[in-house]
Amino acid sequence: MAAERPAVSLQDVHRHFGDVRAVDGVTLQIRDGEFFALLGPSGSGKTTCLRLIAGFDRPTAGRVELFGAPADHLPPYERDVNTVFQDYALFPHLTVGENVAYGLTVRSVPRAERERRVAEALELVRLPGVGARKPAQLSGGQRQRVALARALVVRPRVLLLDEPLGALDLKLRQQMQTELKAIQERLGITFVHVTHDQEEALAMSNRLAVLNQGRVEQIGTPAEVYESPATAFVANFVGVSNLVQGPLAEALAGSPAAFTVRPEKISLLEAGAAAPAGCCTVDGRIQDVVYLGPHTRYVVEVAGGAPFTVLEQNRERTSGDVQAARGRPVRLAWPRDANRPVGGAS
Amino acid sequence: MRSESGVEKAPAGLVVAVGAVLLFLHAPFAVIVLYAMTTEDASFRFPPPGLTLDWFRVAWNRPDVWQALGLSLQVAAVATAAALVLGTLAALAVHGSRFFGREAVSLLLVLPIALPGIVTGIALRSALSLLGLPFSFWTIVVGHATFCVVVVYNNVLARLRRTPASLVEASMDLGASPFVTFRRVVLPALATALVAGGMLAFALSFDEIIVTTFTAGQQETLPIWIFNQLTRPRQRPVTNVVALFVIAATALPILLAHLLTREKGGGKT
């Protein structure tokens, strides 16, 4: 298979701060042109990895390569990589136009071309005409777009985004997710997106890496990571999962090896109802009901194991029906092939 | 006991005490304005026999006043310039990294202002005598710059701490080398802090008397001139006129510096 040079390659990279191992042996390849997400909780090392790629930090051990060439010794201003910072980092003393033009100004690009490219970049992020204003006069969402424009105007080969949507409210965030994805597809450059929001990572990325305590737990496409979590951590961090182990696992699957089942794969049947062929079934009692609008989350007590979380769409039910379900005995049923074995148990 | 605004009302006795203390702090200024305009020139008679603005004209025409003023201004200008450069360099270095001896550097910088002026004064004096250097304009400047550095240092350091680190990183990320970053991003961020620090240093230098007495030899800066006048019963109101001028020359720059470095939202200095 023709090995194309990966845009970014981290090879057994470590970054230690005294006793703290922020990055503890991370190896991953990011392909040219893909939208790659680094997903993990706080302290997982994802931002540190980003900083190592950008050049703000040097690894304690291991290699960082950009397009096949070692990059460890290169300072940030010599790497073909640009960053959109979490706090946007817009220069307060410059106008929006001057901010966006900064990378070009520093490279002594002539004025006419500079102005043209700045206008182009602002169009790309759908903020035409704000060039004369100061960053303080813009809203959070607008500032975020300016930061994006500023990073893109110099045409980097890799764009790094450090939790760029964290400060935005839900609607705006979802809108920006779509826009970012569209921009990336249009420009075709590599995006590396750091986030703790697993929904965001699943929605936007071509591939993602799940990080935990400085180590990679799994790398794969969103579908792979969600449907075949490699470890218990991934199973519980990316979405919610029910962990079945011990005697209950033995009873349901014939072996005590632990496995996970996603809540939306489980159906709630009447107590004692017959389940379709090829299903596991468990009897229990509804302990708690949370009405979420489009769906409802049930917590069901079962004998011999931890309570199950079940997620059902409220297709025919109303909130009244749903609340009345509390305390009712039920039977849980799900297809056997929805069981996913767990690699290192937590 | 809460008033509508949610803040308690103070007991009457406390308010009276506060008023008295404030009066104590500010009434003397009225006195000096009065005495700058009295017609009596040899004593401090109260109530003044008459009021006149003549003394302002007399002060304007006194050559020794101009000489002292000129010296004070020159010393302040040079000392401030030195303090701006050295203080900024020190603040940049201390802010940037955690190096061995960082605490010691901070202490060393604060020492000239923390120790009584007389210690600084006599220390410099004895060093000068050991080195056999004569008193001159430059010895005064050296003395002043020593404690002016820390004023600039504090201002610049405080501003550096308030500037997000991501700004410097963003600049470097976009292709600017550290020097270009300093010029285009750091310096503009420091601008008002430098002006404020400079003005504070200027005011400190202009008003300084203790260290100056030790390092000045025969020369008179304005404060030394005033001090020497205090024991001479000749044209006393002229001293008061000059004193009024000095108040303005020191209070105004510091007030401006205070306004420049105030945090948004009315924080304290």
Added chain:
Amino acid sequence: MRRLALLLPPLLWLGVVYAGSLLALVSQSFFRLDDFTGQVVRVPTLATYRQLLTPANVDIAVRTTVMAALVTVADVVLAFPLAYFMARYAPPRLKAVLTLAVLLPLWSSYLVRVTMWKLILAREGVLSWGLEQAGLTPLLDRLLALPVIGGPSLSISPIGAFLAFTYVWLPYMVLPIQAAIERVPRSMLDASADLGALPARTFRDVTLPLALPGVAAGSIFTFSLTLGDFVVPGALGNSSFFIGQAVLAHQGTAGNIPLAAAFTVIPMAVMAVYLLLARRVGAFDAL
């Protein structure tokens, strides 16, 4: 490495010039002045320190230290109500105005503020006139007749110096106390009231102890500044010397730098001890 290059010029300046001259000073105090030749004999000796122990010189040291203590106490008494009011009762706008009101005198030339007191305290000046109007002149005369602290006129007496010292250092005491009181969380005072303490009790048992670091911090300034000062006693004192004046006199025409240096060591030593004590009380956190 780049950092060190940045740091080198200021360090060079301060290190060589300042720290070096401090060392020169202390080393000078171990030399002595030969009375016959008028030259400094650069041979280590304790003779100069022994000179400090003459009654006249001990007087000077004691006089200065006592004055510093009295001024500190007076400043605490005056500053506390103002600081307390600003911290506890003043709404934000008033507080900003009051802060400026406290800082403006501080920003106005120190020397001029001393001059102002010379005017106020003069024999024929405004204070005498006021006392005369109030019929209190005999009281003033009796005050001035007192042995150690009196003098021919208020403006030439230790009482006058005391008043001037108290005045010029007052802002230095107000601000740390205010900051310390502000740091007492509202919830602590509420808790004290909730547990049944009357306001006066809460003040004594909660506010006062917690304000102590601020008092200690402010007192560092008033104490240290008074110890080394020669301007106020020179302008307003009588002929009895304070440490600062002794230092000035000895290094001046007499050229007796060793003795001047030895005198300077006194405030340095006193302040070192004071700072240690103040640190114990938490003053450094309140600075």
